[in-house]
Amino acid sequence: MKFKALAIDIDGTITYSDRRLHFLAAEHLRDLGIPVVLATGNVLCYAAATSKLIGLGGKVISENGGVISTGFDTKPHISESMEECEKAFSYLSSRFDLIRLDGDLRKTEIALRRNVNADDLQTSLEGAGFSIEVIDTQFALHIKSKKVNKGTGLEKMASLTGLDVSDFIAIGDSVNDREMLELAGYGIAVANADPGLKLIADTVTSTSFGEGTVEALEILRRKSFF
Ligand SMILES: O=C(O)COP(=O)(O)O
């Protein structure tokens, strides 16, 4: 089997646990020979800068699928989910001590510091009738639309680049990578991944963080997957 592209998470997957970029993983990604899409819960400029600094082509899924860009000089595709997230944030703000991240940079979802419990926020929102989800990636909390995720982002990226989601291999570490791994033709979770992600992955590496990605790419090469 041959795959045509790789979609890979940033934080916790091509980094060390403290978020420093894992240089060897970055180098292997740069030399992969197939397009590499960076898929992150972080903002577009973070994803684009990471892609540029690694030496990739600027294809990114950011804000957990809310903002997609197919290159450095192209107009991003932005989902319309901020209004509901703002309402949910405003409701939660009067009940919890929330610290909002990335100020004006976010276009489709709201990120928070992890000083509060995601389940508590979710329960509060459900009690008030909001159809909004709160996820904890281990790096930040995200108040986001249930209709937008890295899987829908992958679908959009695939259609914009003339590929099918099954043409992609996906690698990730967290709850926000679930839909992307489910949709991709082949999914790998690194050893530090969320237990739920490991359950749905086709392969789980024995090593963690960026080292896990280096291992994953070796496994894929051995299988002649690209
Ligand atoms: O922004 C986050 O919370 C985590 O980012 P990631 O999706 O690159 O791991």
Ligand SMILES: [Mg+2]
């Ligand atoms: Mg991650």
